[in-house]
Amino acid sequence: xxxxxxxxxxxxxxxxxxxxxxxxxxxxxxxxxxxxxxxxxxxxxxxxxxxxxxxxxxxxxxxxxxxxxxxxxxxxxxxxxxxxxxxxxxxxxxxxxxxxxxxxxxxxxxxxxxxxxxxxxxxxxx
Amino acid sequence: xxxxxxxxxxxxxxxxxxxxxxxxxxxxxxxxxxxxxxxxxxxxxxxxxxxxxxxxxxxxxxxxxxxxxxxxxxxxxxxxxxxxxxxxxxxxxxxxxxxxxxxxxxxxxxxxxxxxxxxxxxxxxxxxxxxxxxxxxxxxxxxx
Numbered sequence: 001x002x003x004x005x006x007x008x009x010x011x012x013x014x015x016x017x018x019x020x021x022x023x024x025x026x027x028x029x030x031x032x033x034x035x036x037x038x039x040x041x042x043x044x045x046x047x048x049x050x051x052x053x054x055x056x057x058x059x060x061x062x063x064x065x066x067x068x069x070x071x072x073x074x075x076x077x078x079x080x081x082x083x084x085x086x087x088x089x090x091x092x093x094x095x096x097x098x099x100x101x102x103x104x105x106x107x108x109x110x111x112x113x114x115x116x117x118x119x120x121x122x123x124x125x126x
Numbered sequence: 127x128x129x130x131x132x133x134x135x136x137x138x139x140x141x142x143x144x145x146x147x148x149x150x151x152x153x154x155x156x157x158x159x160x161x162x163x164x165x166x167x168x169x170x171x172x173x174x175x176x177x178x179x180x181x182x183x184x185x186x187x188x189x190x191x192x193x194x195x196x197x198x199x200x201x202x203x204x205x206x207x208x209x210x211x212x213x214x215x216x217x218x219x220x221x222x223x224x225x226x227x228x229x230x231x232x233x234x235x236x237x238x239x240x241x242x243x244x245x246x247x248x249x250x251x252x253x254x255x256x257x258x259x260x261x262x263x264x265x266x267x268x269x270x
Contacts, residue, residue: 020169032229033231034232034234034236034238035230035232036175036231036232036234036240037234037236038231039171039174039175039240040236040239040240040243044163044167050231052230052231054230054231055143055145055146056142056145056146056230056232057231059145059147059150059174060174060231062146062150062152062153063146063149063167063170063171063174064167064171065151065167065171074253088150
């Protein structure tokens with residue numbers, strides 16, 4: 001699905017981003033509030049779903065070349081987070097759905113996890 | 127290409143506002159050098175985790191990047207408390223992070239483990255009350 005369709009499915013607000021971003025095709029996602037886990041397991045070109053709103057979330061997304069950040073549980077990120085997202089060209093969506101519902105709604109629409117499961121921590125392939 | 131690119135960036139301990147800035151700068155440099163996406167990502171993660179370690183635990187530090195035809199070398203040196211038990215610190219999930227670090231989504235005890243996972247060669251040495259030194263080598267995997 002496209003990022004525009006993601007916005008509709010999640011009844012989300014596009015806090016940072018432009019029309020050109022909405023056409024981007026999305027296939028995978030990763031949900032976590034631990035940025036270290038996002039760094040360890042998320043793949044480039046994915047959505048990152050999180051309840052954290054600090055600027056570090058945006059930097060983590062940028063390091064990973066994430067397609068967009070989806071802030072769950074109706075949180076509004078502080079201005080410095082949004083400003084950084086704008087500077088680094090990372091679209092930011094905000095949805096009132098909880099993380100479980102957000103993930104479930106995307107999965108029901110064909111988005112899958114970056115990795116299905118971790119095959120024992122020492123076997124995890126980055 | 128037959129050149130060697132070098133860059134050295136200072137990182138200030140405790141300055142969480144700027145956490146990730148050095149990594150994003152290094153990532154831009156590597157992108158401009160046309161480093162392959164997978165290699166770029168591994169390098170960016172290793173540098174980012176290293177930068178966060180300096181900010182979280184040390185007084186100050188420096189990230190030295192050297193890129194040649196064959197490999198990317200990242201040398202991370204900090205002045206700080208050092209690591210008493212390196213073996214323990216390398217274990218996934220082991221952490222001495224403060225509440226402040228955890229509130230930002232870090233300090234999950236995955237940092238050094240992530241760095242090692244991203245590296246083709248990884249060396250760590252540390253002296254308590256002096257500092258920690260990481261040597262990270264990532265193969266470019268081609269001769270472009």
